[in-house]
Amino acid sequence: MAGTISRIRLENFMCHSSLHIELGDHVNFITGQNGSGKSAILTALCIAFGCRAKSTQRAATLKDFIKTGCSYAAIVVDINNQGEDAFKPEVYGNLIILERRITDSSSSTILKDQHGRKVAHRKDDLTEIIEHFNIDVENPCVIMSQDKSREFLHSGNDKDKFKFFFKATLLQQVNELLETIKDQLNNADSIVEELEKSIKPVMRELDELRQKIKNMEHIEEISHDIDNLKKKLAWSWVYDVDKQIGEQTVKLQKLKERIPACQERIDRNTVLLDELKKELIEKEENVRSLAKKTREVHMMRKNMDDSITEVVKQKVELEAEHDRHTDMLGKMNKRLRQLQAQLRDFQLQHMQHTQVEASQIEEDIQNIQSEIDYAHSNITRLKEDEKEFSEELSGILKSISEITKEITENDKKIQDLKYETDDLLQRQSNKVTAFGGQRVLNLLESIERNNRRFKSPPIGPIGAHLQLASDFWSFAVDCAFGNLLDAFIVSCHKDLQTLRECAKQVNYNHLRIIVYDFTRPRLNIPDDSLPATKHPTVLSVIQSENHTVLNVLVDQGSAERQVLVQDYEVGKSVAFDHRIRNIKDVYTSDGYRMFSRGSVQTILPPNKRPRAGRWCSSPGERIAELKNEVADFQRINSEKRGQKRKLDHDRCNLEQKITSLKRKREPEERRLANKRLQLDDAKKASAENNSHTAVDTSELEEELKHVKNDIQQKELLLQKANVRLTAILREVDDRKAAYKTFMEH
DNA sequence: CTTCTTAGATGGATTGCTTA
DNA sequence: TAAGCAATCCATCTAAGAAG
Known part of the structure; x- marks a missing residue:
């Protein structure tokens, strides 16, 4: 039958070095003297099926199960896997071999098939088998250990016994299951109710849709009728047209009979028409040549008139331009004279100004520069002093930190030595306390x-x-x-x-x-x-x-x-x-x-x-030694503390000195900065003075130059305008003479 | 060369202790 | 008494060495 244990083998497990037990198909009894290892077999089964070491109440850790003096323990359990309840029979076959090995540092679980081939090694695979066969080693009704049975029998409380029974017979589990099912049923009911409520409007909608479909079907019938009627109408039109075509064919026949007579008349008229056409062409040709000549003459006259008017207009324009240029030239010459006079005035004024101002500014700048030099030398001196003090201070700080570190280290050593002394003192009274x-x-x-x-x-x-x-x-x-x-x-x-x-x-x-x-x-x-x-x-x-x-x-x-x-x-x-x-x-x-x-x-x-x-043969001597060492360290520490106090005093003094120097230096620096700004201002003022006058004359000179250039350009333009004017006058005379000869013709 | 065994590392699970 | 934290346990993996 699947799930029953057929054999158990133990190696170095608890008191068993090597134990083989073949189990029968039904109930098995294991007997033996007290301490012969019956319960060890039960414990082995628990461990094999994944129980924690502590929950067996036989050991704190797995390695405690290893037989003393051995390096490992092994439990091998053969589980039958035949019949319809078999667990993955295609993988394991008729037998599942569960092997649990425990060493000092690790433990492993291996699952093998009926041929002893390794199939799995993970805890999850074992859990799957345990769940499949419903093996529950933690359930006291499945495995009732000595401790459990003692606990059960000795607990006088009926409530506790019922609790135990309730848990062991899985009633508790069933109860919990029933509770959850009840909850689920309630949930499902409420969901059904809600769904029914929500279905009502949908049904109403469905009825409306059905009515609509009915209407649509009626409309479809009507449209079918319309189609039929349209077809009938079309055919009636066809009959009408057919009748009309018959009448027109008869008329057409009569007209065809009249065609030859008409053709003869047409031929006669065509000959006449050709002759008339020829005559018309000749006449047209004559008219065209005459019209052309007239047009040409007209054109020439008009052209001449136009050119004369144009040239006269140009002449008037050029004369006006000439006058304008002459006028402008006069104005420019006047401006040129004005500018030259202004320039002379400026140069004279500038000469007088610069001489006075320059000497004043030069004096100011020299004064400020000497003040700056003085302040600068003062500051440099103060800074040097400060630097010297700071260096000294950092040296002192360094030695203070070193001494502090040494003191802490020594304190720690003293503490350790005291611990050791305490240990030894205790041990002096009793050696055992060392361990x-x-x-x-x-x-x-x-x-x-x-x-x-x-x-x-x-x-x-x-x-x-x-x-x-x-x-x-x-x-x-x-x-x-x-x-x-x-x-x-x-x-x-x-x-x-x-x-x-x-x-x-x-x-x-x-x-x-x-x-x-x-x-x-x-x-x-x-x-x-x-x-x-x-x-x-x-x-x-x-x-x-x-x-x-x-x-x-x-x-x-x-x-x-x-x-x-x-x-x-x-x-x-x-x-x-x-x-x-x-x-x-x-x-x-x-x-x-x-x-x-x-x-x-x-x-x-x-x-x-x-x-x-810990094995010190004479703790008394060692204690005395340790006490000496402690005293040494304490003496050193008190010396160091004295040094530290002195250094702290020096540090305070230096810090005060540095602060007072700083107090002197800072206002001095502010004054220096102010003076520098003044010097900059003075320099800027003198520079501005010079550049300002220079710019003024240069502007005037620039304008002067500009005006001269303009005058030259204008003169050039005037000359050109004169040349163009004489040319135009000549052209006017020529065109007038030509017009006169043309009109005489 | 392959397989098995073992030691050690690692990280999740569990347990026990302390504190609010 | 519950929450938080630290210590410990144990499953699992990897790598090295031994055995076949």
Whole structure:
């Protein structure tokens, strides 16, 4: 039957290393002792079908499901896909294989067909299958986990139980569905009502249209009748015309009989007509030649008359022009004399004026120039002083900012040192607080109280169970393990739950808990798995009386593959120069992390807040050292603050000096600007004076020249007019003589 | 050369905490 | 108690290396 699970395979999932279960067609029972992993199978099914890690209430993240000491977990679920309910049988065939893999850093879902071929890998494809088969792992009636059943049975409240039942049996869903359907029905009803209302006017319109169509049909019949009548009328006209044609044909026949007699008379008259025509042509020719001659004579006379009148007119005009020119010439000569006199007067006046004014202006300009020079030298001096002071001020400001920066940096250092001192002071009273702070103490107390609930008491924090061969590597080891040192180790998942409860009680959230088999002997690492280098590994510099702690640091922290080096340069050569096998990361004693992944080489700086000294063997000494350092920094800071105060005082003085200089300089500059404007004005005035007189004479001279030119032109025109006048007089005489001889003829 | 596995990056979804 | 923000989870993609 489609949708049933036929087989489940688990690898490294929770407590199962490798588990195969074949399921029957109907009801299946799984039995086993407490803690044998029955509910792990149910959890695996939930995870396979896409449940979130948290909602199983068995782990915080997916990777918590990976069996301790393993790198991955896998769940494979075979789902039957036969029968009419089958999901995409053409793609998957009779069987859908759902494979879920979880690794430390990622997880994936793969869907395969009956032959094990990969078909899909996206979450959406899985969701489609889940929806198709109506698998609802979050529904407590589909999967009733231990916690759910306990919660259900122990909730004494009937209301809560009904709520649970209501949700589980999908009644809630049905209820919601019914509500939405009711809403939709109401909506549809109101829409139908509205539509009915709106249809009424349309029906009325339809009736009117039908009436119109009926009328149109009647009109069509009438027009048909009209057509028929028109045709009849046309035919009646045809009959009439036919009758008339018959009568006209008879008349035509009679007229044809008279044609030969008429033709004879026509011939006789034609001969007579030809003779008369010839005579007419001759007479016409005579008349035409006589008329032509008369016209020519008339024309010549008229022409002569016209030319004489024209020439006389020209003569009169030329005489008038001559008089005009002579008159104008006289006037121009008079103007010329006037202008010459004016020019002489002007030149005389100008000579007298310029001499007096020029000497006055020259004196003014010299005075102003000397004042300007004085003011300019004053300003330059003031500016130089100001510049000198400003430079000094900027130097002081620079040193002030440097000192302020140093003070801030030192304050920060003091703060960091104080933090470290506080840490150490706390640790002096209890070493454990180095790994998680004050809350670890509360957690340990809580563990103590719940001691009986644990199968084996948890080990932690891991850092508290470690000793270092030498303090030199403490910072590097701290960087290499990071938060792993704050983690706790438990022996089974039940203990993990209990420990998490304890942590919650004391508000220690996000406590890292590692599940590990306490009975496992100390891991024996073969030499060929260790990095081939003379530098120590993290594993080689740590010691612990607890082998589980060491095992966990190897499994979770790769302690045997983290190499420690003295300084940055050595670290780079170890990490990148020769590709040494089995090296995971290289840490320098001052906390730099270096590693290469493929071709990419990465160097990460140390943590911002160093926590070296977590394993410090003598915190007392270190505290004294830190206190000395703090005192040093404080002393330096107080010195620097003194310097800063002095510099601030100097700065104030300089600023005052600069302001007073500025106050002196500004009015001086304004005066200079005023004087410059005066000088410009004076120069402009003198220039204007000169140019004005010059322009006046030049204008007169120009006019004079112009008038002379005009006179010359006019004289030329007069001469031409005289020549034309004599020519015209001669022409008049000639034409009159010619006319006289013509008339005599 | 192809396929599989794994680590790491990325961005949307979810969860938890703080504050008004 | 709801809104806003930050931290965390997890699906998905890509690239490198391993295996066949």
